[in-house]
Amino acid sequence: MTAVWALQAPVPNFAFHRHRLRPCITPSRSQHATSSSSAAAAAVRPTQLQLGQDIPVALRRWTVGDCRFLLVVPDIDAVMEMYIDMGQPDRDPYWCEPWPSALAMAEELLQRPDLVAGKRVCELGCGLGLAGLSAALAGAAEVVLLDREPLALQCALLNAAINGLPTGASAAGVQVPGMEQLLPYLQPSDAQQLAQHQRAVAEQRRQSHSAASTSAAPNTNTHPSSGASSSDAGGSRGSSRAPGVVSAEVFDWSQPVTVQRHDVCLVCDCLYEAFSVEPVAAVAPKLLKPLGSRLLLADPPDRARHNRECFLDILCEESGEFVVEESGEKGVQVWEAGKEAWRSVPVAMLILRRAAGGETVGVKLARCSAS
Template identity: 35%
Template sequence: MPTYETRARSSPSTLRSSTHRSRPRTVVRSRRSLARAAADLGHFEVVTEEIAIVDGIAIKLVRPADEDAVVDYYVTLGQLDADPYWATLWPSALAVSRYIANAPSLVRGKTVYDLGAGLGLSGLVACAAGARKVVLLDREPLALACAELSIEANGFQDRVSVEVFDWNAIETQERFDTLLACDVLYEAQAVSPIAELVPRLVRSGGGRFLLGDPPLRAPKNRERFKSLLTEQYGAFMMREVTVRETNDALILMDFKL
């Protein structure tokens, strides 16, 4: 299995934005932006790696060969609010993926959203574990263009699709059985919008929300997030475990809503 470098999630100053992740992202179908992003992938060398999750489940993952080239590309285009870190395979995505693979009943026969999917590993693993329908959600069309190549490489076109998020568009959301999210609480201004988004995406009365988060990066954000969910739901069941991926400890929070 390849070894992955763990990087701090601190964006270059040229890519910082005071409004980045400051409001809920809602799903819009934007095939035009995806088609344009697919063409833009021609600016990068992409590689296909096989990621071993557990015995019997390995995922072909397409991603840029050079993550720094993605940063440079956004800077060159003047896209200062872009998030280049979708190009990194984060330990939290591996942790959530293995959790699903070892407990396939979480997703088997169910509908699954992968929120802030990036490269889409967790959603692809959910499909491999038997999910009936998976939608990968991310604000970056380039990320989803890569994810579409991975979907095709794994032969998952009949059950996995991608959707671009738009911060400003509001549409009625279809609620799914299970929501996955990996490393999405690293900015304080993201906590409240994501907490508000959960009940819009997860069906009530038996829905599941699985969140992977590094324990030391932003513990106050994580505690505030749990507090906000408590305010919205009143009560819910939560299982919290600590696992290790590469050199990182990861907290996995499994919410029964």
């Protein structure tokens, strides 16, 4: 993992400061609610709100390597207002955007489908699900998206469907509207973009099926021309396997684990808050099968360095079963709207494998320095 490569993806200017900044939102009357109104505030639940009708959404195109995704992106101010109305103004609304770490993970999986091909994969704290969707495109047998926010899972499953991925039955609490329910609330340009993307996805799927039937080599171009539609998501990239089925489950990593175990767990930018480190380190091994499974970690090397070291320290102390297979850093090009310019953002990538006692393949986790 020594190569540095670029992903072209628009990311809002505030995105790199989410551990310090909140979006500027005019206070609503619910911000001043007293304890007597807490019951009314608690009555507001994400599962009761409708995407489009209650939470405005837009469609955004993201380029990851040779693959273009079209994603449902909710309005971050509306989501923050939802949390305020719930009496939880400290909730984090930043799942509403894909982050550089998720983009880096997505590219890694599409470039190296062997990491997930034929495997059962979960994405912890998935947000809009870009990394998990890329795992499905890379040929994972099954992808389970995990997040505590039901609206995030609704968006992620819609994104799977928009990009031509099969979706399976999801756990209770994840109610997913069909795109036809969103269409009346989309801007005309978004509706047109959706129709074009769906046609491109259908064509890509047809080409993928045709290539598979004739044993043709898959498309491995890393920089598609802007006019080519065959690079839109919809077919498995770099893998001869069909895209995996995507499902979702409401999952709070501070609660007991009730989901099945997986071959691979994706963790993208989940360590930006210090209070998240211990619960994530505790829950990650419980999401993985006992032997040979892998934990793929991606986060900013500078902003979360101490948190990542503490994470590995806890993982070593509590589990002691993981070895480092690969460690490196990748560069992600993101668009800063305020400066009207591209900016290179580093992402630290780490692949850990659950190993048998006494195994010598890989670098055994040692206690991490606190420096």
